[in-house]
Amino acid sequence: MDYSSLINKRRERFAEVEELIADPNLFSDQKKATEIMREHRRLKQLLEMWDTLETAKRNLEENIELAKEEDAEIAEMAQMEIPELESTIEQLSQDVQYALLPRDAAEDRDALLEIRGGAGGDEAAIFAGQVMRMYQRYAEQRGWKYEVIEAMPSEAGGFSKSVMKITGEEVFRFLKYESGVHRVQRVPATETQGRIHTSTCTVAVMPEAEDVDIQLKMEELEIKATRSGGPGGQHVNTTDSAVQITHLPTGIYVKCQDGRSQTQNKEKALEIIRAKLFEAKQREQAEQYSAQRRSLIGSGDRSEKIRTYNFPQSRITDHRIGFTTHNMDGVFDGSLFELTDALQKEEMAQRLEDAGMA
Structure with missing residues (x-):
């Protein structure tokens, strides 16, 4: 699909936003100024991606022609660059598509993350504590800040409940997939017979609400x-x-x-x-939007099992998309990028289909 017309509209809007930023009165309204600066940053990133994509496409066309040259050395060099250009084009095309989709304003917001120990007694609380630390390390890797608002330690270790506020760039965009039941399968330290136990914790990720969203009486x-x-x-x-x-x-x-x-x-x-x-x-x-639409974002149904962490096999499976990784140590050290990227890719495919852009 040719997105040139949509890009041209974004260029026009970018010029308008730059005029708004040039107005010194803009910053008298801090909330509006923040929204405008965020929009400016998103539009700039989109236009830069588009320009890079167009350049990569031209380079690919040139390399395909050069690969037909009689000069073997030139043809070989051109052929060697083609796979990398194709990969770059594929990734940039996906990024541009995502950036062109109607944006959920909540994606830019900070988030409150609530974790509760579920089934499994002491082991569930220990697992909930590990999950809490996993998100803290993930926040650090993304350059976000976190603050523990509430914590209820368990006598056996871990937490029966914890609440964190995470602040930074597009926090909710990347954490929104984490709501639901997280299940762990492993041999607890207290298990003398070596039996594998199954425990759970529930995670709820909520975008930070503003006074204009919810007015408390x-x-x-x-x-x-x-x-x-x-x-x-x-x-x-x-x-x-x-x-x-x-x-x-x-x-x-x-x-x-x-x-x-x-x-x-x-x-x-x-x-x-x-x-x-x-x-x-x-x-x-x-x-109300669609009772039938499959959603990757936590529905709030805390009985929905979204992910299993199987320690004996060092296997993590996200059940919503059937995605599996064996990077157990990396994930608990905060490297959730592989999981998040897979979930975002699947959500983008759904949203493109809904928007008629697939």
């Missing part, structure tokens, strides 16, 4: 100050600094105690509630 909130308890966090003490908030219409309950003050814990709890409500709103809209 104070009359719909039940806010209580409670005494902090348990291992909690570094700054937990015996004062009434912990805060628990219940959103009465939905029954969503959040307790935060890891902050230094009651005010800080209240802000974090409200942030989590707002994100949970925004996630539910998005899920409802997606279901």
Whole structure:
């Protein structure tokens, strides 16, 4: 498919955005300025990719002709460059297609990531702790920052529940696939007979919600100050600094105690509630869009098994797309790129088909 007309429209928009950036009054509205700068960055990347793609296509055509030359040395050199050019064109074509698709504004947002130990008792909590560290290392590799908002350590190790806020460039775009049930199959350290156990943890990834997305009404909130308890966090003490908030219409309950003050814990709890409500709103809209459409993004159904980590065979399988990797150590060290790339490629194929661009 020829995307030239779409690219020309993006060039026109890029010129408009550059004019907006040149206006010093733009930065009086920080939210609008941030959105414009993000759009400028995306358009610039798209146009640069397109120009590189067009250059690669011209180079390929030239090399194909040169490969027919009577001069054997020139023909051989041209032939050697063809596979690399073809690979470059294939990758850039995919990247351009993705960039041209209608964009979900939530992809640019920071995210709240909640991990809970599931079936499997102590082993589930230990696994949940490993998964938490896996995402922390992934964030580091992507140049993101993370903050542990809530953590409930398990006596056996790991965490029965943890919540992190991850900030950076396009956080939700890359983490949105992680929602669902993660299953581990391995021999626990406490197992004396060498039997393989199966345990699970659930992951929920929520785009950060803004006030314009979800407006909380104070009359719909039940806010209580409670005494902090348990291992909690570094700054937990015996004062009434912990805060628990219940959103009465939905029954969503959040307790935060890891902050230094009651005010800080209240802000974090409200942030989590707002994100949970925004996630539910998005899920409802997606279901209305198409009840039949297969989705790779976590549906919020925490019973949906999305991935299995089989330690004896050093095998990780993503069940949504049937993708398998044996890079167990790398993945738990934060290298989720192979999994994310495969999921993004599959989602792009679905979205291209929906948009009539396949």
